[in-house]
Amino acid sequence: MTPKLYSADLSPAVRASLLAIRALGVDVELVPVNLMEQDHMKPEYLKMNPFHTVPTLEDGDFAIWDSAAINIYLTEKYGKDDSLYPSNPEARAVVNQRLFFNSGILFPRMGAIVASLLREGAKTVSKDKADSLTQGYTLLETLLERSTYVAGEKLSLADLSIIATISSANVLVPIASNRFPKTTEWISKMQALPYYEEANQTGLNKFIGMVKSKLASGIIELFVIAAENDVIRSVHAKMPLTLHGYNLSPPVRATLLTLKALGLEYNHIPVSPAAKQHLTPEYLKLNPLHTIPTLEDGDFVIYDSHAIIAYLADKYADGGALYPKDVEKRAIINQRMYFDCGTMFPKFIEVIRAFFAGAKTISKDFIARITEVYILLETLLENSTYVAGEELSLADFSVVSTVTSMNTVVPLATNRYPNIIKWIERLQELPYYFEGNQEGVDKLAAAIKSMMS
Known part of the structure; x- marks a missing residue:
């Protein structure tokens, strides 16, 4: 049975999945969801996805939503190889971190502007929202200064998710090529993909039309912020893991719960954002996004709690009950x-x-x-x-x-x-x-x- 993707390509999240489907060469039936007609609020849709979001994937009796979760599921179940989502725990952890960076930083900041236009009737992009999104651009530029693609030297699912968001964000707050040269160069690479036009640009054009219809005179106002001057260890390894963070933070606590559930030894180095300890040169060298927590495992460093805990489960428990390898459960x-x-x-x-x-x-x-x-x-x-x-x-x-x-x-x-x-x-x-x-x-x-x- 062919999987079905319920979609509206005006949505960046939907386009992220369309890019992954094309990259994977998976045969998926596209089922249009008319958001203006409230198709996503109908009982049959809510039965599949009670969050009433797009996209939603239906694969036989199994249904999953959230584009990143969908893309990982499709890759693990139907992918011919692991090039887009590596099986190596360290490489996979980096891809996961970038996916969560998109989900937790880039997409919400872009979405906040869209919400102000659609729900609040705004006619311009406010300075605070533009500043917030531009800060996201700065973080992405920092990542791309270190590698050709967002998660390393090869194209991955993270690139496909982030380009769908960034190409949409660029409509709202244009990306200055002189300020973000690495991001601009990466965008050009993504646009050169043979499936980019069909999977992303077509829906992006609809998004552009929608945005321009909401903004005063169809003009997008630009505000920018000022420029800002493999050792494998067992659970009983002699050198424990090092966790940087402060337990007032929910993501730090999610990581602590995982470390304790897995019975892993670790050193805990307090990092207080209130005291600006996350902005020291030493910390920025570990984590250029200056978030907490950050995990050190020998020479390998990973940040974002969700990526960290998935890495810990994969490396030290082979997935285990907390993160089973069954593709549907993991999805x-x-x-x-x-x-x-x-x-x-x-x-x-x-x-x-x-x-x-x-x-x-x-x-x-x-x-x-x-x-x-x-x-x-x-x-x-x-x-x-x-x-x-x-x-x-x-x-x-x-x-x-x-x-x-x-x-x-x-x-x-x-x-x-x-x-x-x-x-x-x-x-x-x-x-x-x-x-x-x-x-x-x-x-x-x-x-x-x-x-x-």
């Missing part, structure tokens, strides 16, 4: 981790940034955004014991670290979210939960309380 776990990275965490961090900017209360808008996340998570947990099925997985560690952090600013109502409450209580029974997550949550709650007073 669901990946989708849930991208839900955390691209939807949950960005909404939470917006609130934290508001506090650091001097806010003393949580706005109704922020409450509404976090409530949307709670509703989606409650839906996921209606029919399963854990967020990705009936067994504990890496996705639980990512999601619980974020949702318990959200709970410190917008408390979960027991009567409204009974499934979430039961699931959290289930995770609290894990012998490593308190040290891995709750200690950091308590510190975060105290910090937020101090900022609100």
Whole structure:
């Protein structure tokens, strides 16, 4: 049976999957989804994808959504080789990190501008949103200064996801070639792919038409920010892993939970963003995106918690129960981790940034955004014991670290979210939960309380 991709190519996420399908040479039936006619809200669509997003892939009785999770699934099940998604744990971890960079940074920043045009009626791109997106360009430029493609010297799934986002973002906040020469050169490489025109440019043209119709006089205003001056180890290795991070951070706590669940020894080096320790030359050498956590494993360095924990499970547990190699189970776990990275965490961090900017209360808008996340998570947990099925997985560690952090600013109502409450209580029974997550949550709650007073 031919897999079906429910799609609307105006969407960058859909185009990322179309690029992967063409690159893989997979036979997939495309089923158009008319977003204007609310096809994605119809009962039959919601049965496949309760998040009502595009794209959604249906492969027999199996359905999966989120373009990155879809692309990984298609590659692992139908790919002729591992060139786009390497089987080597270190190379794969780098590709994963770049995919999460797209999902958690580039795509949400581009999406925030689109949302302001479509939902809020904005006629120009605001300076703060343009600045935020330009910062994303700066990070991408930093990555491309080190390699030909975004995850190394070969084309990968990460390139296909990021070009779909970046080509769309370029419509909103143009990429200056003199400021971002490596990014401009990489875009040209991607445009030279034999399937680029069909898989990305056709939908991108529709996106351009939509954007221009929403902006004043069809003119895109540009704002820019000022220029800113293989040793394989066993679990019992003598030199442990090194984790850089601060446990107030949900992504750091997701990594701590994984390390403890796998029984791995590690050194923990505190890195406090409040003290600007993530911006020191030493740290930037490890992680040019200056995020936490960062993991060192010998000479190998990887950042983004989702990529880190997948790497740890693959290398030290051969996938194991937390990240099984079954392609369908892993696809669901990946989708849930991208839900955390691209939807949950960005909404939470917006609130934290508001506090650091001097806010003393949580706005109704922020409450509404976090409530949307709670509703989606409650839906996921209606029919399963854990967020990705009936067994504990890496996705639980990512999601619980974020949702318990959200709970410190917008408390979960027991009567409204009974499934979430039961699931959290289930995770609290894990012998490593308190040290891995709750200690950091308590510190975060105290910090937020101090900022609100």
